[in-house]
Amino acid sequence: MIRRVWTAREADEWTKEDWIAIVLSPLCYILLTLGAALTIFLQMSGYIMLGIGIVLTVILHWVIDPKLRAISADYETRQQSYLRELEAKVRWQDTDSKQP
């Protein structure tokens, strides 16, 4: 159900794994923030929120990390040429913008 092996071409697309990260990530922030504060106050609600927050954080990274690794590895191979274009642009030099 959750894909953990990616080729570069597949990882470049926005897929359900990205949307899972988009939904889980704010939840993690909210649960960890409130959970930490209420845990210091020794509140049961704090323990529960903090616990769920930690579990969701682990799941979030488990889901998105393989994809981020694949994107990064692929993009690194193209980065130098993009950097050269950026330098040409800041120096008002012509670039062939039709050639990605």
Added chain:
Amino acid sequence: MNVEFVFLDWLWVGLFLLLMIGSGVLFYRLGKRSEADFFLAGRGLPWWLPASSVYATHTATDTPMWITGVIYKNGMAGIWYTFFCGWAAISAFVSTRIFRRSLAYTQAEWNVVRFSGLGSELLRGWMAGWQFFMNMFVLGWVGIAMGKVCAFLFGWPIWIGLVVFSLICAIYVLAAGYWGVVMADFQQGIIAFLVIIIVSAWGIHVAGGPTGILAKLAELGELDRINPFAFTGWWSGDFPIAWFITMLMIAILGGFGMGTTIDWYVEAQRIQSARTVRDASYSIWWGTLLGLIRNSVWAVAILAFFVMFPGITEVSEYEMGWFRLGFDYLPAGMLGFFFAAILAIHLSTISSHLNLGALYATRDLYQHYWNPKASEEKLVLVGRVSTAILLLGSFFYGLMMEDLTSWLIFALWIMAAGIWLPNILQVIWWRFNAWGYLSSWIANLGFSWLVVWILPAVGLIPELQDYQQFWILMVLGALVYLPVTFLTRPEPMDHLVHYYVMSRPIGWWKPVRYEAERLGYILPSGKVAPEAELASRP
């Protein structure tokens, strides 16, 4: 209050300052190698270094005052005021990823990657000038907060705290640029986090521990103060649910865009200094989370302060609550350690904004518009000169701050309200063009004056709460930038295809995607065609 330091206290302070200046000297050679080194540490940092910089930069001298203010006044529910940084939750996996792939040094430069022609250049120039000004303002703001802390602690004239510590900070920023900033931030982040935990735990202990605080809150009839959802109704009171929903929307959905909060401009530099897309994502996510956990610890400590000193009505008095926990209750010899941590908090913010403001001045203004053929050596020199100008400017701002505060909070508000949605649209919608975006800035400038100040002053509309202003400004702005967008041409398709293949943005990009597929740059399943990859390689 006047704090008495013993020899051990001054030793802590001296050692800390030596450590910071030492890091500048240590990384001097790396910083001066190139513009990319002076401003982005050569784009090669592992995620935990920019993450510590995100955390350290957003822990400023005025942060504990501000958070103390909202928690003391509203209880735990006040923690939502600190949740504006929640934009990083979605951004880490969306806009951070897209921005990192653009490789733009700054958000101003990103405009010419995303848009094209005169409109994009106008945007770049405007944004660079605005950011140079904003960084000078933040430096003055944070600097004067340090002046006030020193006046509060030692009885010094305010200008001493403003000038002396910013000057010390400038030594390592001038020497090593962003290398110095990020290495010092790492140390400062650790020191600041440790001391925040120690002082807060000490304060909680003095107040009777967690159970003691709860018992005293119950005695005071204020037990609801630990409820983070203690709102004052749907629409009424200081803390309505309508405000909460608006804030949550601004913060969380803002992560789809770029520049939806003022913090984005600082993070943009950290994103580009990360060595890969993955490192960039994690730096933003974990750096922000650390800040949120810090806020949680602070919130409990401030409630400890509340039960010890309830009923303070003077804002300037209760805002110093967390500092008082440290200086009133820590043992002799630890006060200097606490002050060194306050310096760490202060210097990390000052150094980041000095280097960031200089980046806009050097890359976007000097290099792009003045001297495009400048050598790397010259660009580093201009970076240092810009840093010095920012420093001097911040002293003037800081000393004028009392008069300027309301104007400048208004200026910050301008950045957040009417252009919030355009900042998202520029990322997620291919048809949104430079003229639409530029018109949203101009429209927002006019409408925010009208809605916030002029119309209420002449009695045409009532004084509105800030969340109401936000919605009105968002609708009014859309009435301008949407027609402008549709009445002007889209960006040239070849420019958009180039941007799409490089950045792979999320959202509504179908026509651009089809064109990229038709030209063979992307296969229908999404793969960048091998021939396009080869063509773009050296």
